[in-house]
Amino acid sequence: xxxxxxxxxxxxxxxxxxxxxxxxxxxxxxxxxxxxxxxxxxxxxxxxxxxxxxxxxxxxxxxxxxxxxxxxxxxxxxxxxxxxxxxxxxxxxxxxxxxxxxxxxxxxxxxxxxxxxxxxxxxxxxxxxxxxxxxxxxxxxxxxxxxxxxxxxxxxxxxxxxxxxxxxxxxxxxxxxxxxxxxxxxxxxxxxxxxxxxxxxxxxxxxxxxxxxxxxxxxxxxxxxxxxxxxxxxxxxxxxxxxxxxxxxxxxxxxxxxxxxxxxxxxxxxxxxxxxxxxxxxxxxxxxxxxxxxxxxxxxxxxxxxxxxxxxxxxxxxxxxxxxxxxxxxxxxxxxx
Amino acid sequence: xxxxxxxxxxxxxxxxxxxxxxxxxxxxxxxxxxxxxxxxxxxxxxxxxxxxxxxxxxxxxxxxxxxxxxxxxxxxxxxxxxxxxxxxxxxxxxxxxxxxxxxxxxxxxxxxxxxxxxxxxxxxxxxxxxxxxxxxxxxxxxxxxxxxxxxxxxxxxx
Numbered sequence: 001x002x003x004x005x006x007x008x009x010x011x012x013x014x015x016x017x018x019x020x021x022x023x024x025x026x027x028x029x030x031x032x033x034x035x036x037x038x039x040x041x042x043x044x045x046x047x048x049x050x051x052x053x054x055x056x057x058x059x060x061x062x063x064x065x066x067x068x069x070x071x072x073x074x075x076x077x078x079x080x081x082x083x084x085x086x087x088x089x090x091x092x093x094x095x096x097x098x099x100x101x102x103x104x105x106x107x108x109x110x111x112x113x114x115x116x117x118x119x120x121x122x123x124x125x126x127x128x129x130x131x132x133x134x135x136x137x138x139x140x141x142x143x144x145x146x147x148x149x150x151x152x153x154x155x156x157x158x159x160x161x162x163x164x165x166x167x168x169x170x171x172x173x174x175x176x177x178x179x180x181x182x183x184x185x186x187x188x189x190x191x192x193x194x195x196x197x198x199x200x201x202x203x204x205x206x207x208x209x210x211x212x213x214x215x216x217x218x219x220x221x222x223x224x225x226x227x228x229x230x231x232x233x234x235x236x237x238x239x240x241x242x243x244x245x246x247x248x249x250x251x252x253x254x255x256x257x258x259x260x261x262x263x264x265x266x267x268x269x270x271x272x273x274x275x276x277x278x279x280x281x282x283x284x285x286x287x288x289x290x291x292x293x294x295x296x297x298x299x300x301x302x303x304x305x306x307x308x309x310x311x312x313x314x315x316x317x318x319x320x321x322x323x324x325x326x327x328x329x330x331x332x333x334x335x336x337x
Numbered sequence: 338x339x340x341x342x343x344x345x346x347x348x349x350x351x352x353x354x355x356x357x358x359x360x361x362x363x364x365x366x367x368x369x370x371x372x373x374x375x376x377x378x379x380x381x382x383x384x385x386x387x388x389x390x391x392x393x394x395x396x397x398x399x400x401x402x403x404x405x406x407x408x409x410x411x412x413x414x415x416x417x418x419x420x421x422x423x424x425x426x427x428x429x430x431x432x433x434x435x436x437x438x439x440x441x442x443x444x445x446x447x448x449x450x451x452x453x454x455x456x457x458x459x460x461x462x463x464x465x466x467x468x469x470x471x472x473x474x475x476x477x478x479x480x481x482x483x484x485x486x487x488x489x490x491x492x493x494x495x
Contacts, residue, residue: 098479099485214472216479273475277468313480316473321465 006328012050012110013142015119016040017199019056019109020127022064024186025249033067033127034074035163040131041079049283051151053083054117058109059090068300084299086112091305092288098215107192107210107221108288110304114201114209115287123198125243128163130171134241147203149229150239151189152196155181159247171244178247184238187230193222196243199234207232208282212311213318217269219252224275231279232281281318283311 020033037053055065068085110124121144125131135152145151154179161170170176182191198206204213210225230236247254254269259266268337291309294302303309340350358396 098476098483101480214476216475250387250449275469275473277465278472310395314476319472319476321469322460 002035010050012052012119014049014051014121014139015054015113015117016051016054016122017113017117018127019058019113019258020067021057021060022067022070023061023102025063025104026128026250029127030067030070032163032246032248034070035166036128036130037083038070038075039166040080041082042197043131043136044139045078045082047136049136049139049142050119051082051139052093052117052119054113055083055085056109056113057085057087058105058112060087061091062090063252068074071308080299082118084301085302086116086303088112088288088291088303089305092291092303092310095305095307096212096313099217099269101265101267101330102216102218102269104218105215106218107225108212109289110213111209111212111285111333113290114204116301117201117204119201120199121198122204122277123196124154124194125197126195128245128248129195130244131147131165132241132243133172133242135239136239138239144198144200146200146232148199149189149226149234149236150196150198150224151184151236151320152239152241152243153181153184153194154192154195154245155242157244157246159249161246163246181242188223188226189236189238190223190226193226196239197222197225198239199229203234207234208280209286211280212286213283213315214275214278217271217273219266219268219271220273220275224279227278227322228274246305277322279320279322283315283318285309285311321322 006239016035017331018033020029022030026032041051041053055071060066066085068083068087071083071085072080089111092108096108114122114124132152133156138150152285157176158178161176182189202228207225207229211221211228212223214221226236256271263272264270286311287304288309290306291303292306294304295301307335390446
């Protein structure tokens, strides 16, 4: 196993794993990413919450500046110091995908970060998700419990908001909501789970991260993780407050209707795969833990391509049925005809 | 002295005789009146006795009527009681029968519930098994597509 946990200083309380690449996703991705990163870092630092940001650049676009480099050139030193970046060779995407239409394997990328996180707790989220005040308070109190998956509901804000001028008054003004927030419901607390899943690192590793066996979609993989967690006896709770997300073009909410009747063409994969009914057993090398690592400075790590690090294209033994369930079962309405 | 002596021989004076005769006359009058009253009282008593005898006669007749009515009603009550008793027995029997039917229905319901629960569990397991097969087929199909693309790219590249 060649996974490194590079980074200096005391271990952070929380590793915040985000993933992205400089491909203009959703419009001005870089601006949204940098503004969100700085806002979250400032609020975490103000509360003296030991943290690190772990940015996984999955299959970066050739010729485009790396997000990690943009952070270094455009953000204050304190933000730069709090960020580690792992840059994953695009060949891994090509070697691992089971769906040629899927342009970005968000959860394979998150697994790379989870596997390399140093924090006592790991929060997987997205580049443009702003941590809410209550979430920050919980982290400040450091009262998260091990073996509990923490979820937060996502409040979508109007796309017209200026992401570079965010403050609490703007975020918490319900007049800025673009749609009514959805309440998370037990037992799974599903709904935009990719935007907030926090869990202690040991349990996250024990569960083997997100599903790497089914690599035909990124849609539903977050919910599938929740089924997997509950099935494995790990509790799921609502952390008690929201995170915020500013609407942008190309998000699932805005493009879903385009794929009505041809769901299998969606760039996020066919949303009808039965992610509520099956779970998985990843290989021990999940998160590309066997990938050759090449350090570039103290904060950048490249994962060079090696077929040895790539899991088998087909691993049917890794598709397993849930061991135990909460009160809810799968959702027959989502099944393909 | 002489008067005392005469009185000793049972002689009285004329005055005394008149007084005595007057007393006697009054006494006789009183006796007559008393006799009249006694006769009246006897007549009244007879009349009262007659009235009482009449009353007793009436009461006796009424008592006989009431006894007869009581007897009639008692007979009716006995008849109703007997009928009610028979009906009660019939209803009790019916109730026992219905209780038995209800118990049988409850047992059947429990059995059906258990069958439904078992069927739902089997359905859930079957659905999950089907989902697992579906996912495996997706994986195989995806792998086939990817390999197809790689093969074609390799051929056109080589």
